[in-house]
Amino acid sequence: MQLRKTDAVVIHRVDFGESDLIVTLYTADLGKVKGIAKGAKRSKRRxxxxxxxxxxxxxxxSEGRGGLIRLDEADMIQPFFRISEDISKVLYGSYFLEMVKEMTGEKESNPQLFDLLVTFLTLLNxxxxxxxxxxxxxxxxLDLLGYRPRVTECSICNQQLPLAEGESAWFSFRHGGAVCKECHINAQGAVAISGETLQVMEQAMRMDLAKLEGIRFSPQVLTEGREILPRFVQHQLGKGLKSLRVMEEVQGG
Ligand SMILES: [Zn+2]
Incomplete structure (x- = not known):
């Protein structure tokens, strides 16, 4: 059987039988894959x-049966063990993993998405x-998966939106982005969003990720972002995410 090699982030693992593990991985070459690690629970050696x-x-x-890959070896590049030392890091990290697990297709390669995940886990760690x-x-x-929200023009009439402090617009989950004051009556369920938040969202989609550590949003941008973006993610997915429910419980309590 032909052996292959790729880098991967472990997304999820479950016990399988007495001694095996089934793992969900996001890989650099193949995107999301499920694999079986034979004897991983019994023999710790490999x-x-x-x-x-x-x-x-x-x-x-190697390629296994039923769409599973068969893991032969797994060498550590970076355990990111500091993530588990802080509850907020665990909550954010679990959210990243769950988004990747739920919103990407099996064996749909997306190396940029792999890099994004590693970049953010490195930062959290x-x-x-x-x-x-x-x-x-x-x-x-969202951008890498083709769900980039429209923030500079109205998602209905395409007119330029006012991206500045003191200005405001609406955000329509159904229309996939911001809508202008005139169009919002046709966008049921749209919520108010400030021009400042739209501007920050636009910058966040094109910023150099090496500068992420120094990034600071205003309290208003944080509040609007928290109300709009997780909801938009779940709207695109068509269902709720467990990690977000846990985050709300922990942060609300
Ligand atoms: Zn409009």
Missing amino acids: FVNNLQPFSYIRIVF GSPPREEYPRVFELRF
Whole structure:
């Protein structure tokens, strides 16, 4: 059987039988794949503890049966173990993993999405958690999957929107982005959004991700972002995300 190699982030793992593990991975070459690690629970030799969620690993694998790949080796590149030391980091990180797990198709390669995930896990691992991180991740992730929200022009009539402090517009989940004051009556369920937030969203979609650590949003942008973006993600997915429910419970309590 032909052996292949790729880099991967562990998204999810479940026990399978007495001694095996089934893992969901997001890989650099193949996108999302499910794999079986034979004997991973019984013999720690080959996989050690390298198949924990968040781990960034290099795998050797072969195509298996039923769409599963068969893992032969998993070498650690970066365990991102500092994520598990902080509840906010775990919440944000779990949200990133769940978005990738739920919103990407199996074996649909997207190397930019792989890089995005590794970039944000590196950031969470190495710096204090900031609410700006999930907001920027949502926008970049949606963009890479073809769900980029429209923020500079009205999603209905295409006229330019006022992107400045003191200006305002509406955001329509159904229309996939912002709508102008005239059109919002035709956009049921649209919510108010400030020009400042639209401007920040536009910048977040094209900013250099190396500058992410220093990024700071105003309280108003944070509040509007928190109300709009997770809802927009779930609207695109067509269902709720568990990690967001947990986040709301923890942060609300
Ligand atoms: Zn309009």
